[in-house]
Amino acid sequence: MLLFSRTDRDRPRESAPSPLRRRGGLICALDVGTTKVACFIARAGEEDRTLRVLGIGHHRSMGVRGGRVANLDEVEAAIRTAVDSAEEMAEERIDGVVVAVSGGAPESQRIDVEMMVAGHEIRDADVRRILACGRQQPSDPDRELLHCIPVGYTIDGTDGVLDPRGMYGERLGARMHLVSAAAGPLRNLSTVIERCHLDVDSRVAAPYAAGLASLVEDERELGATVIDMGGGTTSVGVFLGGHVIHVGVIPIGGGHITNDIAQGLSTPLANAERLKTMYGSTLASPADTRETLKVPLVGEDEEQPSLDIPRSYLVQIIRPRVEETLELVRAHLEAAGVDRVAGRRAVLTGGASQLPGVRELAEQILDKQVRPGRPLRLRGLAEGVAGPAFATCAGLLRHAVQDHVERPMLADPPRPGGLFGPVERIGRWLKENF
Structure with missing residues (x-):
């Protein structure tokens, strides 16, 4: 088994054969989010463009706020940990990454x-x-x-x-x-990745990547809206005619729900996240008033008695924030003039979309048919990372193997002048026009 440590990564790299598909067809996707850093390493088939995931790594994200890098050292450590884990699992060494962009207000x-x-x-x-x-x-x-x-x-x-x-x-x-x-945010993201001794092969808007991973061909052709509910931001991508026709980002995510719980119940953030994950919902039920949750208070010793609250009180904290997020999504789509262009189909991705009741609430507020989205058309993807939270990272792999008509090669790279420079330019012109 091959192991790559921090010291190994500091060694000089060999030159890569192509910008997106490196030696042996290897592709590395990196999603630097507010709550987690995820890394997928996959190998692309030479003919059918099938993708087989070889390595997976993810780590808690530190130093990212609202999709923007806020602390270079903390983000660098998280990226190195996630990439090293993926390399160890894949038994491969990667030199460059395709990275998702959710900060910088796309x-x-x-x-x-x-x-x-x-x-x-x-x-x-x-x-x-x-x-x-x-x-x-x-x-x-x-x-x-x-x-x-x-x-x-x-x-x-x-x-x-x-x-x-x-x-x-x-x-x-x-x-x-x-x-x-x-x-500014793009350069900060590139800087922290380069500090990990990795090249940025391509940058992809997060909702674009989420749509590539989670939409079926008919949805991309007939029209669908992808809503990627991350930890610090909620990204929106509208697809029609096989292309993405609009992207946007709203600066509210699942982390804001956690903060609301922590403030509303005066409980530590770690416990607020636990309550959200285990008991959170946006739909009230008659049993909520009878179910009691124990909530430790901020600054109190563990020996002190905790606060007992009905589960219905937790739902009353969560639902308004999710409603606000979805109403901002609706207003964004209306302001951009694409609320009805892509039909009445919406797909939810991102970790915050997994809260019970979000789908039903989205159908009510957006007036669309809503389904949960998850990575499609990937082989070797473990069940633990095959959910909506990893759709963006999976979509980066799909972007790397599709035809990159949006980034045309204008000409061959410029070469030093000399005797054969004009001859080569004439040869290229003849080749293109005859």
């Missing part, structure tokens, strides 16, 4: 781009050029672009074109979905 922007193609056959180079135009659109200098996703093409003003290559026309247009996030 935002969506939809733009239309058009360019002339002079009536010739549309080639790969034309598609790359129009995608490059979308990525070069002016934006806030304090934000960084995460995704540039083409959701449809037009030829001479006629829309509904899924793939324009091989077709003819005078004007090629593209409708694009741009996803950006604040630069």
Whole structure:
């Protein structure tokens, strides 16, 4: 069995053969959340793109607040522990990760781009050029672009074109979905990962990843809303026509429910989390008034008598916060104009979505058909990590093996000038156009 310690990770790495699928088809997904850090290592099939999970590691997250890095040392320690556990289980060494982004207030922007193609056959180079135009659109200098996703093409003003290559026309247009996030939180996240001596191969918006993992093909095509209820944030992703068309983040999560319980009952945070996990619910029942819970008080000795409360009182604390979260989700979708675009289907992921009664409450507030989401189409995934809490991490693996049309390669990497520089440029032009 291969073991990789902190010292092993400090050694120089060998160069990787590709940015997302490294040697032997290995992919590593890293989800740095407010309550946990999760790491999946998987191997992708060369032909059918099947994914088999080889290693799993997760650790309690420290130093993250609302999806943002708040303490570099604490986050670094949590990442190293989770990655080392996954490497030990997989008996593999990883050098780079695909990481989820929930901090930095991810935002969506939809733009239309058009360019002339002079009536010739549309080639790969034309598609790359129009995608490059979308990525070069002016934006806030304090934000960084995460995704540039083409959701449809037009030829001479006629829309509904899924793939324009091989077709003819005078004007090629593209409708694009741009996803950006604040630069500061992104750089902090990259910095702490680099301190673990890992490369950031790709950054993926958390709701986008959760949808890739938990939605079936028909839901992505016909329309569905993914609501990822994490510890510090609740992320929203809207899918339609096979693409994600909107993402957003609301700064409320399961940790706020824990804080409400701790403050309302004057109990330590650790005990509040235990009460939420074991007895929490958003639905009241007649038996709640008869069931009594023992609640230790903050600052009291263990020998002191604890407070006895009916379970119904715990439900009265939890339900308003969950209602507020779901009402903010509804308001966000309405403000973005996508509340009805993607139909009446919603999927709940994230650890906070596992509270009893959240599904029923979501159906009532959102006026949608709601189901719980969990990772799909992954082999070798242990039952303990196959629930909604790990959907985002699983979706990062799916993102790594899909066609990355949203990140086009504009050209070959620039090379030093010299005698053969112009010859190589002419050769590339001939190859693309003839």
